[in-house]
Amino acid sequence: MKITKRLASWAETGAKLWAAYWLLILGSFLILGSVLLKWVQYPISSNLSGLKLPLFHDTGVIPHVALLSFGALGIVVLIAGVVLLRFFASALSLAAAVLITLCVLTPAHIAFQQPMMLRHLTDELQAMPWHKIFTKDYLPQNYGSPEVVPNRLILYTASGRLLAAFSFLRLGWTCFALGSLLVAVYAMRRLPDGKMATGLALVFLPVGALAIVLTPPIIGQHYFSSGSIAKARGHNQEAIVDYRKAMKWDAWHAQDINLYATIGDLQKQSGIENNSPERHISRALELQKANEYEPAIFEFSRAAEAGGVLAVAVRRESAKTRIALGLALYQAGGIGGAVTSWQLALADDPTQEVYVLPYLARGYFGLARYEAALQTVNRLVKIIADHSSMVADVYSLGGDCYAKLGRDADARHYYNLSYAADWIVNYWALTRLAGE
Structure with a gap:
């Protein structure tokens, strides 16, 4: 009887706590749980959880948990508020708030x-079809489950890029957003009447922050x-000036190799800057379009001599060109030349690992x-640890390597x-595994 009464008392207390704080409890649970879930889905490389989405720097090829991340900051803010x-x-x-x-700042x-x-x-989204073609043509078929990725992205406008970024967000970010809204509703309901204006004013904090980032x-x-x-009116030099201002205000344009090429075309039409990096681009x-x-x-190497942000964009495009050259050589039977080209692509831009390594591994095997x-x-x-079908192909290739080396136990393990x-x-x- 005592146990029954005690359980009933606990249940009653729990029910009262839930009735009073269910918005806060559920919201906090969603926020705390979201940091371990997938926030950003990469088509090929590793996905990002809330704890691996840094606030102030790039994630790198292999992301790691960052103290100054969206997820970590969210936890600190929630605990401090409570x-x-x-x-x-x-x-x-x-x-x-x-x-x-x-x-709201995550996609921005x-x-x-x-x-x-x-x-x-x-870039990974654009590289996926090439990987699928290569896999279909040169690797034993794996009919694994396909992944859902966004398509039809519009990247030439600021709003289009914002929507493109939003399309890569996944469950973790959704849970964080929902949890934040639940906590906000609970907090607003608890405010005294005199403080309601303060609460409403805080609603404008996200809007103001987003406006600052978007400006x-x-x-x-x-x-x-x-x-x-x-450019359409034939005012070439005016167009060049405006394009350079666009690059100054928006880093996306400063990384756009096609915009540099457009400036080079305008310089050519105007008969100026014959040896500019843009002309080389x-x-x-x-x-490149002519497969030369x-x-x-x-x-590209001539253009990269200019240095700066332009050189970074040029080296990235040069690496992509070397990857394409390697594929052409591989298809023609020149495996050695293909491997050399892919190695040089990594030398041009080490961040291209995710695109180069699948080809390079097969080239080494060949x-x-x-x-x-x-x-x-x-x-x-x-x-690529988060992408099961691709990981399976890579392990199978490793198994084939061990089999060729006569290490059957390791091959079977892979x-x-x-x-x-x-x-x-x-x-x-x-x-x-069946021995075929």
């Missing part, structure tokens, strides 16, 4: 504060549009450089890892 609530009636309202601000952060992150996302890209968009209009892209990869790479292939496989698995990563009609791993 603790200070007993001292300041508006503490939790302020915390909720900051949480909502973090939420990806699109405008760290535009290289959005460029990596879109530079909007100005950049204005100059970009003005440059496009001037323009010629390089023309050669080596002359294009030479032109040259019977099995140890080098295994090193590449182990590196690649760390980069085939098992492949099947564990993706068991949906994993033909490659299944046939190897």
Whole structure:
């Protein structure tokens, strides 16, 4: 009887607490849980949780937990708001406003504060079809589950890039947003009548922060549009000036290799700056489109001598050109030349690992450089760890390498890892495990 009464008392107390604080409890649970979930989905490389989405720097090829991340800051703000609530009636309202601000700033952060992150996302999206073609043509088929990724992205406008960044956000960010709203509702309901105006004023904090972040890209968009209009009217030098202003205001434009090429075309039409880096970029892209990869790479190297942000964009495009050259050589049977080209692509731009390593691993295998292939496989698995079908293919390739080396136990282990990563009609791993 005593136990029954005690349980009933606890249940009654719990029910009262839930009735009084359910918004805060549920909101806090969603916020705390969200930091471990997927916030940003990369098409090829590792996804980002709330704790791995940094506030002030790029994530790098392999993301790590960051103390100054959106998730970590959200936890600190929530705890501070709850603790200070007993001292300041508006503490939790302020915390909720900051949480909502973090939420609305996440896509803006990806699109405008760290535009290289959005460029990596879109580059991986564009690289996926090439990887699928290569896999279909040169690797045993794995009919694993496909991943859902965004398409039809509009990147030439600020609003389009904001929506593009939003399209890569996933469940973790959604939970954080919902939890922040629940905490905000609870905080507003607890405010005394005299403090309601303060609570309403805090609602404008997210709007103001978003406006501050959006202002530079909007100005950049204005100059970009003005440059496009001037170009259409034949006012080439005016267009060049406007395009350069767009680059100054919006880092996305400063990383746009096609915009540099457009400036080069305008310089050519105006008969000025015959040896400018933009002219070299323009010629390089023309050669690239004509599949004349080596002359294009030479032109890119000339442009990269200018240094600065332009050189970063040029080296990235040069690396992509070397990847394309390697694929062309591989398809023609020149595996050695393909491997060399892919190695040079990594030398041009180490951030291209996620695109190069799948090809490079297969190239090493084709040259019977099995140890080098295994090193590449182990590196690649760390980069694409969140994508089961691709991980399965990489493990299967590692198993083939071990089989060629006569290390059957290791080969079987890698085939098992492949099947564990993706068991949906994993033909490659299944046939190897069956001894075919």
